[in-house]
Amino acid sequence: MSLSEGAASRALRPQGPAGGEALHVAIIMDGNGRWAKQRGLPRAFGHRAGVAALRRTVEGAEALGVGRLTVFGFSTENWTRPQREVSEILGLMKAYFASDLGRLERGGVRVRIIGRRENLSSDLLAIVDEAEARTAKNEKFHLQVAFNYGGRADIADAARRFAREVEEGRARASDLDEQRFEAQLSTAPAPAPDLVIRTGCERRLSNFLLWECAYAELIFQDVYWPDYGPDHLREAILEFQSRERRFGQVAVDDVLAAG
Ligand code: FPP
Numbered sequence: 001m002s003l004s005e006g007a008a009s010r011a012l013r014p015q016g017p018a019g020g021e022a023l024h025v026a027i028i029m030d031g032n033g034r035w036a037k038q039r040g041l042p043r044a045f046g047h048r049a050g051v052a053a054l055r056r057t058v059e060g061a062e063a064l065g066v067g068r069l070t071v072f073g074f075s076t077e078n079w080t081r082p083q084r085e086v087s088e089i090l091g092l093m094k095a096y097f098a099s100d101l102g103r104l105e106r107g108g109v110r111v112r113i114i115g116r117r118e119n120l121s122s123d124l125l126a127i128v129d130e131a132e133a134r135t136a137k138n139e140k141f142h143l144q145v146a147f148n149y150g151g152r153a154d155i156a157d158a159a160r161r162f163a164r165e166v167e168e169g170r171a172r173a174s175d176l177d178e179q180r181f182e183a184q185l186s187t188a189p190a191p192a193p194d195l196v197i198r199t200g201c202e203r204r205l206s207n208f209l210l211w212e213c214a215y216a217e218l219i220f221q222d223v224y225w226p227d228y229g230p231d232h233l234r235e236a237i238l239e240f241q242s243r244e245r246r247f248g249q250v251a252v253d254d255v256l257a258a259g
Helices: 005-011 032-038 043-064 083-106 124-134 151-167 178-182 229-239 251-259
Strands: 024-027 066-075 109-114 142-149 194-198 217-221
Touching: 024 229, 032 043, 043 066, 043 142, 043 229, 083 109, 083 124, 083 142, 083 194, 109 124, 142 151, 151 178, 178 251, 194 229, 217 229
Parallel strands: 024 066, 024 194, 066 142, 109 142, 194 217
Antiparallel strands: none
């Protein structure tokens, strides 16, 4: 059963950390291969079903109080998978935008691709550029797709960009602080995720948004990604809302108790 918008907004208090801002949810969409294997199907079928799950999740997210959704589509490490599987995933990425871009554009979704653009074929780059350009003025919902993305690679690239500024005399090493560094990441200027969800029964970050996850709440859901949808997202957000985020500070009750 999928959630109606009304039911979702009644059930949830869609609040981000900063005074009523919409939530930023990031998802590691894991388990496509195992989903397919369980059914005696080639892995590609799992990835195809994964795209359908992504579509359902994007469509349901806004009604659940999410303003920004970042998904891990393809990592810098995924190139080492068998060539056939890599081609299948790249093909699915192209097909997703070919079929859904119009709907995303009309629905007020701003699309952004994060990660390294080097190594991407010219046709994929053209699709990525088109998706970003056509949705650039949209503000209702942000969909960030991490593609050819690795957290460490992104941090190394950011360091190199800042080092270049120093080399060229546009900055001094002593100018570097967290804010200035963060501005060099491929995720800038988007806010950090409030909640990171990983599906697929594993409990690790796998090089996803390493800098940005510093204070994110982590939720692991034991469902393979192709079976995911708005009901699972709703469960994760309810769990998120039951947590106390302290950002390194002490709880208000503890401050009062300490006098
Ligand atoms: C993880 O499952 C999934 C991926 C590495 C790829 C995710 C890709 C898609 C959902 C399709 C294309 C993306 C977009 C953005 C349209 P896995 O293969 O690691 O599964 P396993 O751990 O069960 O083997």
